Amino acid sequence: MFEYQRALPVEEETRFRDVLFQTLNIPHDRWDDVRENIGRDNMRVLRHDGRLIGGMGLHPAGQWFGGRCVPCCCVTLVGISPEFRRKGAARALMTSSLQELRQSGTPIATLYASTQALYRAVGFEQAGTRNQHELPMSMIGIEDRTLDVHEVSATSPEPFRNLCEQRARRTNGNLERTAGLWNRVLTDSKQPVHRYLIGDREQPEGFVVFTQESEQRFPLTLSVRDMWGATPAAGRRLWTFLADHASVGERVRWFGPANEPLLGLTAECKFTDVQILRWMVRIVDVQGALEQRGYPPAVSGELHLQVADDVLPENAGRYVLEVADGQGTVREGGRGELSCHVRGLATLYAGFFSPQTLLELGWIEGSPEALQTAAAIFSGPEPWMPEIF
Ligand SMILES: CC(C)(COP(=O)(O)OP(=O)(O)OC[C@H]1O[C@@H](n2cnc3c(N)ncnc32)[C@H](O)[C@@H]1OP(=O)(O)O)[C@@H](O)C(=O)NCCC(=O)NCCS
Structure with a gap:
């Protein structure tokens, strides 16, 4: 009934734009x-009787878990023409794309859901957050200009890449950005984006990328797209730099994990969360996903899993995950002491909820010993990412 197509033909670009931009309410001038950020080759089309009725975009990126970058597809721009809704079109589109990812060896997929039910039906589950925090500039209370701050005029990601990778290794859930995802952070065709490095220009210790927002000219909100201080001095300089906008600025907004470490440096931490989103992960290939993430180096153990997966039945079955020296190896078989749907496995894999919480939610079942082993193996910082796509 529905046909899935792996690239967008040039002659159907306008139809694709019209359908998807209508469904997602995106202005045509974007x-x-x-097109540049996703690339026509990464657009997927759904047809009914030959007519384009929906589609989606894929960013073939990476996502960091346990200090290693796992190949990942970021799913975006999913939309179905309103007259074809609730006939299983989106489910068919998602199922075909997951089969495609499985065939191409991509172990996980990640997305932001406008409606969870659709994505849960094909095996995605909550796996991390994107919190936008807001702090009045008057609460920063730090004055430390010891380190230099350098403006970056070029839009290349190179000056920022090392720092983002360092942060990604130390946390969970950050993306290894494609060129298109970098573009979305560092540039904007509609307004100036300000980019700065902190410390030595060649070996920076921190960075900040932001736009200035205001309803009238003043007061400004500094809307930070991404920032980080890798050292205490860089963190202090970062806050000082932001506070140096206080004569015309009122507040800073930025993205971070719920337990934002940068708020450990400010004088006050009376922050608010302006927006909290949860992103979802799909384990596309159980063995590949478990083997390609990293694990806490001090932990070793063996976890006997039993996984159910009705959409990608190749995943269903028993696995033994053996973890040692920060690496995991997987073999089929074993005693299946911890059993879950592939959805529960996604949450566990990302370290978003503890095994005990997953048990309370009814998303996994297992012996106390298996739960303890899983808790140690999948422990780590809370998964988050600064961007939406
Ligand atoms: C969301 C959207 C893609 C769903 O497309 P669709 O073809 O109607 O979805 P399907 O018929 O395949 O639905 C499959 C399942 O998803 C869930 N679902 C779909 N639309 C839903 C909705 N609006 N609310 C709640 N659940 C929904 C249901 O569980 C549904 O199964 P059911 O019909 O058996 O109950 C479509 O409504 C759309 O384009 N919306 C506007 C854009 C958008 O929100 N895109 C998603 C961005 S993440």
Whole structure:
């Protein structure tokens, strides 16, 4: 009934834009940015009787878990024409794309859901957050200008890449950005984006990328797209730099984990969360996903899993995950002491909920020993990412 197509033909670009931009309410003048950031080859089309009725975009990126970058597809721009809704079109689109990812060896997929039910039906589950925090500049209370701050005029990701990778290794859930995802952070065709490095220009210790927002000219909100201080001095300089906008600025907004470490440096931490989103992960290939993430180096153990997966039945079955020296190896078989749907496995894999919480939610079942082993193996910082896609 529905046909899935792996690239967008040039002659159907306008139809694709019209359908998807209507469904997602995106102004048509953003098409050039969207096409450039995703790339026509990464757009997927769904047809009914030959007619284009929906589609999606894929960013073939990476996502960091346990200090290693796992190949990942970030799913975006999913939309189905309103007249074809609730006939299983989106489910068919998602199922075909997951089969495609499985065939191409991509072990996980990640997305932000406008409605969880659709994505849960094909095996995605909550796996991390994107919290936008807001702090009045008057609460920063730090004055430390010891380190230099350098403006970055070029839009290349190179000056920022090392720092982002360092942060990604130390946390969970950050993306290894594609060129298109970098573009979305560092540039904007509609307004100036300000980019700065902190410390030595060649070996920076921190960075900040932001836009200035205001309803009238003043007061400004500094809307930070991404920032980080790798050292205490860089963190202090970062906050000082932001507070140096206080004569015309009122507040800073930025993205971080719920237990934002940078708020450990400010004088006050009366922050608010302006927006909290949860992103979802799909384990596309159980063995590949478990073997390609990293694990806490001090932990060793063996976890006997039993996984159910009705959409990608190749995943269903028993696995033994053996973890040692920060690496996992997987073999089929074993005693299946911890059993879960592939959805529960996604949450566990990302370290978003503890095994005990997953048990309370009814998302996994297992012996106390298996739960303890899983808790040690999947422990780590809370998964988060600064961007949406
Ligand atoms: C969300 C959207 C893609 C769903 O497309 P669709 O073809 O109607 O979805 P399907 O018929 O395949 O639905 C499959 C399942 O998803 C869930 N689902 C779909 N639309 C839903 C909705 N609006 N609310 C709640 N659940 C929904 C249901 O569980 C549904 O199964 P059911 O019909 O057996 O109950 C479509 O409504 C759309 O384009 N919306 C606007 C854009 C958008 O929100 N895109 C998603 C961005 S993440």
